[in-house]
Amino acid sequence: MPETGIGLFPDVGGAAWLPFVGGGWGEYLGLTGARLKGSDAKRLELATHYVPAWTEEKEKAFLARVEETGDVGGALDEQAAPVDGSRTALDDEVESYFHGKESVPAILEGLRAAAGGSEFAARTLEGMAGLSPSSMCATFEQISRGRELAGDVERVLEMEFGMTQAMMREPGGDFYEGIRAVLVDKDGKPSWKHGIEDIESVSRDVGMYFVPPETGWTKNDA
Structure with missing residues (x-):
């Protein structure tokens, strides 16, 4: 789910399943865009x-x-081949840094504290530093709200429709810059609206992405 790298969020129903990938994996995948092996x-x-x-x-x-x-x-x-379902060292690390955290700043704080002794923490921290702070905070809140919606796909899509509209209306928002850097100019150097050092204030203002769209929502919009 690479959307935080283009200034968006895991849309088209991400909040219907990411909250229910246990052990912090939903937050880890949604925030970082990490890829899973089969x-x-x-x-x-x-x-x-x-x-x-x-x-x-x-x-x-x-x-x-x-x-x-x-x-x-x-x-x-x-x-198909059998897969060992046993817990792995990666499960432990993902859970340690992403499970049960109250915000993106809290996740980053934990990663920073461990970066000197954990390759995973250092690598993850470096990767997140290049992603859109606004998108990461919006994604974290999206996952939290998706958990409350209990997998109700219609309500999830309604919420995500509103998020998309809010991001596209935001003056100087990260979505347009992310698309430019990754898909248009392909320079891979987005200049986000906020720096990672502003993550605390960005996290506090994340509610702006969850205001119902002015146009409302009807089933015909789906």
Whole structure:
């Protein structure tokens, strides 16, 4: 979920599932844009199957099995590899720095305190320093509110529609700068509206992204 790198947030329903990836993983993925390996996605129950290498031979066997039985899940079962669901050292680190924190500044404070002795903390802190502070704070609040909405997709989409409109209306907002830096000019050097040193004030002002849009919301907008 790379949206904090373009001044946005994990939209199109991110708040319907990120809050429920346990152990701080939802916050970690949403805030940092970190990528999961296939086996980790399966271990965290974000994927139903893990196939390490999808070769032409496996593809033919899969399609033949589906054609024969009509059972997609069963055909995938035959190609999938087992995944060890045991807790890992990465789980411990993600939970330590991202689970149960009250704000993005609190997460950053914990990472800074540990950066001297933890490669994970140092690497994560460095990565977050280049992301949009406004987007990270909005994403953190989005995940918190999504947890309260208990996976109600319609209400989640309504909230995220409002967030998108607010970010697009914000004068000098990060969304336009992020798109410029990553997708238009591709210089990879966004100049965010706020610096990471302003994260405390940005976190306090995050409510501006959760004001219902002036146009309202109807099911036809979906």
